[in-house]
Amino acid sequence: VKYLLLICGDESAEAHANDGCEGWSEEMLSRGVLEGGAGLAPPTDATAVRVRDHEVLLTDGPFAETKEQVGGFCLIDCEDLDEAIEVASKHPAAKYGTIEIRPLLGLPPGTL
Amino acid sequence: VTEQAVAQAFRDEWGQVVATLIRVTGDWDLAEECAQDAFAIALERWARDGIPDRPGAWLTTTARNRAIDRLRREAVGAAKLREVAAMSYESGPPYDGGVPSDNGASDDSAVPDDRLRLMFTCCHPALALEARVALTLRTLAGLTTAEIARAFLVAEPTMSKRLARAKQKIKNAAIPYRVPPAHVLPGRTPAVLAVLYLLFNEGYAASAGADLVRRGLSAEAIRLARVLAQLMPDEPEAAGLLALMLLHDARSASRLDDADDLVTLEDQDRSRWDGEKIAEGVALLDEALRRREPGPYQIQAAIAACHATAREAGETDWAQIAGLYSRLSQLTPTPVVALNRAVAVGMAKGPATGLQLVDELAASGVLTGYHLLAATRADLLRRAGRPGEAVEAYGDALQQATTDAERTFLRRRIQELTS
Numbered sequence: 001v002k003y004l005l006l007i008c009g010d011e012s013a014e015a016h017a018n019d020g021c022e023g024w025s026e027e028m029l030s031r032g033v034l035e036g037g038a039g040l041a042p043p044t045d046a047t048a049v050r051v052r053d054h055e056v057l058l059t060d061g062p063f064a065e066t067k068e069q070v071g072g073f074c075l076i077d078c079e080d081l082d083e084a085i086e087v088a089s090k091h092p093a094a095k096y097g098t099i100e101i102r103p104l105l106g107l108p109p110g111t112l
Numbered sequence: 113v114t115e116q117a118v119a120q121a122f123r124d125e126w127g128q129v130v131a132t133l134i135r136v137t138g139d140w141d142l143a144e145e146c147a148q149d150a151f152a153i154a155l156e157r158w159a160r161d162g163i164p165d166r167p168g169a170w171l172t173t174t175a176r177n178r179a180i181d182r183l184r185r186e187a188v189g190a191a192k193l194r195e196v197a198a199m200s201y202e203s204g205p206p207y208d209g210g211v212p213s214d215n216g217a218s219d220d221s222a223v224p225d226d227r228l229r230l231m232f233t234c235c236h237p238a239l240a241l242e243a244r245v246a247l248t249l250r251t252l253a254g255l256t257t258a259e260i261a262r263a264f265l266v267a268e269p270t271m272s273k274r275l276a277r278a279k280q281k282i283k284n285a286a287i288p289y290r291v292p293p294a295h296v297l298p299g300r301t302p303a304v305l306a307v308l309y310l311l312f313n314e315g316y317a318a319s320a321g322a323d324l325v326r327r328g329l330s331a332e333a334i335r336l337a338r339v340l341a342q343l344m345p346d347e348p349e350a351a352g353l354l355a356l357m358l359l360h361d362a363r364s365a366s367r368l369d370d371a372d373d374l375v376t377l378e379d380q381d382r383s384r385w386d387g388e389k390i391a392e393g394v395a396l397l398d399e400a401l402r403r404r405e406p407g408p409y410q411i412q413a414a415i416a417a418c419h420a421t422a423r424e425a426g427e428t429d430w431a432q433i434a435g436l437y438s439r440l441s442q443l444t445p446t447p448v449v450a451l452n453r454a455v456a457v458g459m460a461k462g463p464a465t466g467l468q469l470v471d472e473l474a475a476s477g478v479l480t481g482y483h484l485l486a487a488t489r490a491d492l493l494r495r496a497g498r499p500g501e502a503v504e505a506y507g508d509a510l511q512q513a514t515t516d517a518e519r520t521f522l523r524r525r526i527q528e529l530t531s
Binding site for chain 2: 101
């Protein structure tokens with residue numbers, strides 16, 4: 001089952017932007033769990049796009065103004081939710097931020 | 113007679129039938145529907161052919177056959193059908209297109225832990241607590257959605273949505289259908305115990321006038337705790353929880369008087385306590401404690417046993433209860449446990465010592481606004497022979513109390529002290 005890990009944190013989490021993953025990526029890659037991911041530039045660099053009545057509307061900033069913002073993501077492939085929870089809880093960001101585990105919708109085999 | 117047998121089988125076997133069907137079909141809704149069908153067929157067949165020797169095996173086989181019929185109609189792949197037809201009990205009868213004709217030819221003892229799998233999955237911490245409770249009642253206890261909605265005072269469509277959402281999450285997020293492996297088990301068992309204890313308390317707290325379904329939650333909780341204790345013989349907390357429930361339940365007849373008002377433990381008619389339940393609870397507890405792995409449920413059961421085995425209120429071993437609360441507050445350091453400890457200490461060493469502990473708690477501010485803090489203080493002041501201050505504290509408690517039964521009790525105390 002594939003899950004997206006959304007790594008979320010408040011402003012204070014930005015201090016950790018260049019921390020790296022303390023070997024988490026290496027471990028999960030070697031376990032065959034990690035399929036990809038990246039850290040994100042801060043939400044102040046975000047641009048939100050909407051198309052309404054054929055018009056492209058742009059806003060500066062993230063799509064929702066909340067205290068916690070997505071700061072990175074990882075795509076993982078696990079046996080089940082218990083394994084995904086174990087993988088997410090080992091991520092260093094879990095200690096200061098929040099990691100949301102979102103299962104991907106079932107896609108036809110070979111799509112991803 | 114048939115109806116009685118089916119009703120009995122429903123109580124005893126529903127959870128097992130659903131749990132096994134979920135395992136083999138992987139489909140929670142299908143499992144419930146087929147289990148329901150099996151009980152409907154039993155009503156008809158058992159009246160005609162007699163009650164089978166092993167109703168559980170008969171029902172499981174019948175439900176499985178219904179599942180095969182349904183899956184066939186939905187043109188599910190042959191591999192899945194074979195899997196369901198084979199199930200996991202080797203000596204089971206081959207699919208014959210109908211219901212089992214022989215009594216108990218299949219062997220359901222080969223899959224004893226399906227209910228345990230179901231309990232752990234229903235109580236998975238990734239599900240909201242209210243969803244865990246609802247799923248447990250629906251799939252393990254066999255309550256209908258309407259009954260669960262009534263028990264928790266929500267509209268039926270709300271409960272229906274809650275159940276559907278939980279089942280969808282189990283499927284989409286791939287919550288595994290299993291008893292967690294040994295290294296995760298200690299962390300996950302408390303979640304199962306907590307759901308069962310919550311169910312018990314919901315029923316226990318319901319007044320005599322409350323809905324029968326709501327009051328019945330305690331009996332369901334005891335039934336499930338019994339199953340859990342059987343299935344987890346190496347977990348003394350499971351036995352401890354069952355013992356705790358039995359020891360509380362044994363006193364339920366004397367908790368309220370004829371006017372439905374609360375009767376304190378001290379004033380309860382102990383001849384109305386259920387001796388059989390007390391004996392079973394104490395025996396279960398003694399056996400659990402012998403493993404020397406005490407936990408919060410065993411300690412709470414030990415406290416309940418101190419009360420339940422005292423022939424009269426004056427014989428209560430308060431020193432031991434105070435010691436048990438000290439132990440409990442080490443394991444679960446909550447202010448409510450600290451308050452209960454203060455009561456026990458007050459009874460063992462005199463109200464002045466108890467008051468000192470209560471005042472320390474009050475000063476910490478963690479229980480501000482909690483009516484039992486004021487009520488406990490009031491009771492200790494009353495026992496200490498300080499009626500004026502007691503009345504004042506009872507007045508504070510009266511303002512903070514949440515149920516009519518409590519308010520009635522507090523007013524009565526004030527009246528006793530001022531008359």
